[in-house]
Amino acid sequence: MEEEEEEGRQVWSWGAGTEGQLATGNLQDELFPSNVSHYFSLPISHIACGGAHAIALTRDGKVMTWGRGKSGQLGHGNWENSAHPKHVKFLENFVICNAAAGWNHSGFVSDTGLLFTCGDGSFGQLGHGDYNSQCFPVEVKFFGSRHVLKISCGMRHSLVLLKDYARAPATNSYSAVDGHLYTWGRGFNRAKHNQVPQLLSTSLKFSQVSLGWNHALLLTDLGEVFMLGGNHHGKLSGSESAPMEQGRPLNCATCDKTHEANTVPSMQRVAALEGINVVQVATGSEHSAIVSESGVVMTWGWGEHGQLGLGNTCDQTIPQVVHLDRGQLRCRKVEVYCGSGFTFVSNTALNANTSDLSLPS
Template sequence: MEQNEKANRAIHDGEEVQKIWSWGAGTDGQLGTGKLEDELLPQLLHLPSLTSSGPISLLACGGAHVIALSSGGRVLTWGRGTSGQLGHGEMINSLYPMPVTSLQDYFITHVSAGWSHSGFVSDGGCLFTCGDGSFGQLGHGEYRSHCSPVRVSHFLNEHVKQIACGMRHSLVLLEGSQVYAFGSGKRGQLGISMDRIKSVSLPEITHGLEDVKIISIAASGDHSAALSVDGHLYNWGRGFIGSPDSHFPQFSSSSFLFTRAALGWNHALALTGDAEVFMLGGNYHGVLGDLEKMRPANQLPDSRGAILEKVPSLDGVKVLQIAAGAEHSAVVTENGEIKTWGWGEHGQLGLGNTCDQTSPQAVSLSGNTNRGASFKVYCGSGFTFAIMHPCDLF
């Protein structure tokens, strides 16, 4: 609480407490620059309204929209809104961050952005969703879209901790570590049945994790993933390169203990407790780095080819944070450097060009003069955000 009060005082006194950059695909206004165009280099944003409720503690980047969560529990959204995913009560795009006013009576603690839907979790364990519902991914028992957040009634007597929104499906983690899923299930990403399921519109429990203490969940494309308290990585849904679809969670028998996971459309990143980065699947657009030098780590049971690989270009580099876009990757190193690689067609790598990169490249942030700051990086489908948190506040 003292940190929040300090941050808010600094903002009202006109001090600079946080910097935010964006780059990549911007034709739906998702970059927050006020322009409808791609940016090949990081753009320093000047948006006082974005931090008016305190510093931004979390960003969620979707297909072409962004959700910002402030340290004060307030939510702002911008970018593509044609399915209602911005939660503003209408289905139009927004060039600039606007508050989600219907959530102002709640203290929001977690948010997630899918391809065209959004999820919000309050400190009281309430879950709200909005946006495209044509595959049942909003969890309301119907296939309608909603332009304002609607509470998911299935969890009225439960305490929701997290939501993870994929392309057309959603995962929910309850306080008791149970995982539920709803939406499209054609690639097994719901983990609810061995049969091919088109979609479900009400939450159903994901099988195979009932006796596992899950601490975080992730979803992107037709993939789902979860991390257990003992560091095991579970994944299910669409098969990665060389592996079939999995209708139930599979776990890595790796000796490494993972602390974070990030999913793209064809690849996954996993961060170990020793600050090393491993990848799973995806040799498209170089998202796996230097393919010829990859060293297999462990093969997932029964996956017939899906192998965790260490990213060789990051050998000896301690990584603090990972992020995955549709087909690009980003990391933040111990010394505060941001590195990106993979698909670069829209400038989402922030290197000043539209080239793909097969190994991590350093990104230069204009206006970055605070060498004592820490960074967080976030990836959308073809765009990237970076936030600088001054160390005296966080």
């Protein structure tokens, strides 16, 4: 069974591709999904997409990167782009279990809790105590013997989750804790900026949060999708406003005072997804994607580079189905990953007679 799963894993990409970020070998945008499975030498378990580069983790903890590398973010020891996935040789002696791609930097976490970063460091986002860029992964010594579990890379900052669940500070973030959502940083839709985390007061419980430039997608524990912001390319038509109370302030860890609540952006339910049980949400800079329980991928928002996978460059205000050529295989698990203006999808597929999960054509 394991061999069938690995052989059946497929990978598609589409959208902006002029810097090699689609792993097709062609430096051009792709309006339809392209199957790029054959460019990966080993079965992959996870993909992280950044500004114009991407990272893939293999099932045995190896790392491949491709796309824009002019800031050193690919970790290959040079400042060059790569149109095909290449192994990161500097990490071959480690088992990498988590990775993230920012605008021009990358982060890698080993199974022993070590953190490595490379790429643009001009804003201190690499965590090495300076503003230097690195073209190969360098261990972040700041955490000492503490065990890093995960890293998340933003446009010019990074955030890590430690094994003892302490969190490094970030400047513009959304976080779901025990089903509750906290927001801080720059406000959407003219909402005030929050210097202190604010609890989004709602009876809904959230299981996933994904943050774009001007919007955030929220997935509830019931499989419903809501959106914060989105008055740019990600604006929805036919959306429903959800009632919310004012954001509740938290005690400030810096001055030990309680701050007044700031105005929070309105939250909208994605009405077009009513009746669809969603299991994953993802956001690019200004486009969105979801995966349904039955493995269907849907996209909407900014479409200038074909990142919606619909065969055109139009923006979409209603989620649209992306048609993937799965051949004769049926899918067990589908995952979608969004970069700034491009999208990847991977799945683990089994022969039709070994799975009872069917997908629409």
